[in-house]
Amino acid sequence: MPTLEPTRPVRHRGTSPAHCVVLELAAHTGLTIDGPNPWDPQVHDDRFYRRVVRGGSLGLGESYVDGWWDAERLDETFCRLLRPDARAAVRRAIRSPRVLLPAIAAALAGRARPSKAFEVGERHYDLGNDLFEAMLDRRMVYTCAYWGGxxxxxAAQEAKLDLVCRKIGLRPGDRVLDVGCGWGSFLAFAAERYGAHGVGVTVSEEQVALARERLAGLPVEVRLQDYRDIDPSESFDHVVSLGMFEHVGVESYRTFMRVVARHLKDDGLFLLHTIGGNHSVRSTDPWIGKYIFPNSMLPSIRQIGRATEGLFVVEDWHNLGAHYDRTLMAWHENVERAWPSLQDRYDERFRRMWTYYLLQCAGLFRARGAQLWQVVLSKNGVPGGFASVR
Incomplete structure (x- = not known):
């Protein structure tokens, strides 16, 4: 995980050009710098303005971790900042000459690096099982919950796991592949509640170690393995991928779908559970890419469609995006509650970074700037049609 150099607060009198630019852009989002509302950013260091103008979202995030600004309701700050209409207004505003060049620099900083399959495991999922045990539910499901009822x-995570099982029509004795299995939460649920057998692959050593411990005695196997390295001869009744596709990268979407098709039996179902973007992109937010999920990006409907064309029939497309807001807020509350037991290993700068990550994402989903899709696909079409499960 990259570290940030400690800094000391600096306050100056007067208004710089960068100050004027940030005030102008903030006005398009409904935010007031140093305003009275709990979502208004409170700036503690005047270097914040130049850093944001020069660095865009990367500068915004790094300056927060450095303590240069705060907001009482950071989730609401980002809800206003990341609304689709606010983003459009800011895009129009940055066409002015004094903002255009910094905006181009920020966009270039966000270009994705070549894919490294195991890097996200090493830099994110291997941070420490204690952190994720404190943050997540008892089954350690690190994807969007399903809050209906x-x-x-x-309860919400068990409802999500059950929803997945019902969507693929899981039955006792079925063999299921979980691509990006995390700590094995779905495999355990599928085995315990539905009598299924399974194989899960992940690129995180920490996840494998804990998953094998937690799933001992169940008819499942968890492997430290890239999905492309699964034995071509292995076949499965069903395949699921819950929150892993965001790490694949657009250049490999088609490869991913071909691998799934290769391992899925002709009459089986594949459920893809992924965060999705409203627009097709080829990179992620620069701050998220540098500090949270390296080499990640959000697929669009168009990109998923192109990747599946000729390989699968799309049977069902379910948007659960609104459920992710509540999930992220629950994770944040859990971390805050557990912080006294975590602070000996994770310092205050890490706490600010993790808070920024969780609440930025909560605001993004609340603003409907990103979605969470569950897509059910078959190789040859379900005879008579697929019965949608909600």
């Missing part, structure tokens, strides 16, 4: 995170 649920009032606790544990």
């Amino acid at each position: 649920a009032d606790t995170l544990d």
